[in-house]
Amino acid sequence: MARYHIETYGCTSNRGESRQIESALRDAGHYPVDSPTDADVAIMNTCTVVEKTERNMLRRAKELEQETADLIVTGCMALAQGELFREERVDARIVHWDDVPSAVTNGECPTPGPGVEPVLEGVVGILPIARGCMCNCSYCITKFATGRIDSPPVEENVEKARALVHAGAKEIRVTGQDTGVYGWDEGERKLPELLSRICDIDGDFRVRVGMANPKGVHGIREELARVFAEEEKLYNFLHAPVQSGSNAVLGDMRRQHQVSEYVEVVETFDSRLNYWTLSTDFIVGFPTEEEADHRQSMALLRETRPEKINVTRFSKRPGTDAARMKGLGGTVKKERSKAMSELKMEVVGEAYEAMVGTTQEVLVVEEGTGDSVKCRDEAYRQIVVQHAPEYGLEPGDFCEVEVTGHQTVYAFGEPV
Incomplete structure (x- = not known):
């Protein structure tokens, strides 16, 4: 038996990967410890979404190297930029998510699967329904780690969800790099079916759907909105990252959707649901973003009024096409980010103010x-x-x- 310590950085999907790794390790008789200094092996599940995160990952890897006898590094940064750890002379094994359990004890541990007892975060169970996406965004480095969409069968994901409920999950977080295109690699649009099947599982629990890009949602918007309206276990919550209110910038980003498609998704959900949350993301200061493009993003925010908004300043990621573009100055990005963040607080604050007394x-x-x-x-x-x-x-x-x-x-x- 091995004592392991695992640290996870980044999105809910990455946390889901870690929970599957933990499930396999515990199923094989290994057990967690709180400190890397008490562990036989430390596992670091990395993120690399922006440059600041990359620096933090390298710093933490160097610390863990000193604190534990054996370090395994996995996750998006490890798989997309593994050479950086070698250049920084970090003494660690770079391992794919799926190979971590067997790497812990040199092949004696099973890989995660639907039959393995799940590990919860309190009363929350994380369900990664697929890995990868259908996009080829010019700024994204994560695609180098996750690749194209790879969708397991609906039944396999339903069984994983059932195991989470049986383990005590009261909230299931359906995650992926792009949940909206689940099943597209098999030529089908399976997300509505999957959500209905999960909601049919016996038990009193709720289901939250993770990030789904507007292009994928647009093609299933009517059916998806109907499922949301009919299934009481589904949170009325949609995370559809638009990234920009300018079609010209979206084209340079290679985002696949047009602003009008995003708006049509919002309008469809508005027509079906009386009370719901729209969550979206904006990238501020993309290299080709002009002042007029920024104004269009601000206008779109005012028009659609999402109740949850992530505002991120553009950060060049190595190996991406956008990294070769001439960037905007830091002052410009800072000013635009400040303006959008102020508008965000105004819009979100109004949504929560309307809840008072209900x-x-x-x-x-x-x-x-x-x-x-x-x-x-x-x-x-x-x-x-x-x-x-x-x-x-x-x-x-x-x-x-x-x-x-x-x-x-x-x-x-x-x-x-």
């Missing part, structure tokens, strides 16, 4: 600071309940709360 059914997902708990309502909006022990609330509980106030990006509530 009553929402929520799922307690995790403990917060002090004696508070973090909850999610049917639209996946975060509501914090303070003094939770007084109400006997703990993760996994369902209850009704009255929204009493908000802090711009989350609300406060009291059980009724």
Whole structure:
């Protein structure tokens, strides 16, 4: 038996990869420890989405190298930029996600599979439904690690979801680099079917769908919105990263969708759902973004009014086509990012202000600071309940709360 310590960085999909690695390790009799200094092997699951993250990954790898006898590095940065760890003389094995369990004990450990007991994060189970995407974005380095979409059968993912529910999951997070194109490699659009099948599993739980690019969602928008409207277990939450409000910039990004397609997706969900959350991403300061393009992005934000918005300054990633473009100055990116972030807070704040005085059914997902708990309502909006022990609330509980106030990006509530 081996003692392992695992650290995960980046998106929910990456965390799902780590949970599958852990499931296989525990199934083989190995056990986790909290500190790398107490481990026989440390596993670092890396991210490389922006340059700052890349620097942090190298720094942490060097620290782990000193703290443990054996270091395995996996994840997006390891697979897309493994040479950087060698150039920095990090003494580590670069291993694909699927090969980590066997690498821990030189082939004696099974690889993750649907029959392995899942590992939860509290009451949350992460379900990676596929790896890779159908895009070839000019700025993206992750595609070098994940490749094109590879979709396991619907039944396999349903069985994994059922195992999560049986293990105690109250929230299942369906993840992938692009969930909207699940099944496209097999010539089918399978996401609506998969979500319906998961919701048919016996149990009281909720399902959140992870990032789905607008192009993939656009082709299934009517059917997908219908599933959201019909399935009570599905959070009314859609993460569709538009990245820019300018068709010219989207073309340079090779994003595949047009602004109009993104808007049509939003309009379709608006027509089906009375209360839902639109989440989106904007990249500010792409090399070809002119001031007029930036204004178009700001206008799109005002028009569609997403309740959750990720604003990221463009960062050149090595090996991508966008890295060879002449970039904008740091001052320009900073000013545009500041302007969009201010608008974001205005739009999101108005959405949460409108919730005050309403009553929402929520799922307690995790403990917060002090004696508070973090909850999610049917639209996946975060509501914090303070003094939770007084109400006997703990993760996994369902209850009704009255929204009493908000802090711009989350609300406060009291059980009724």
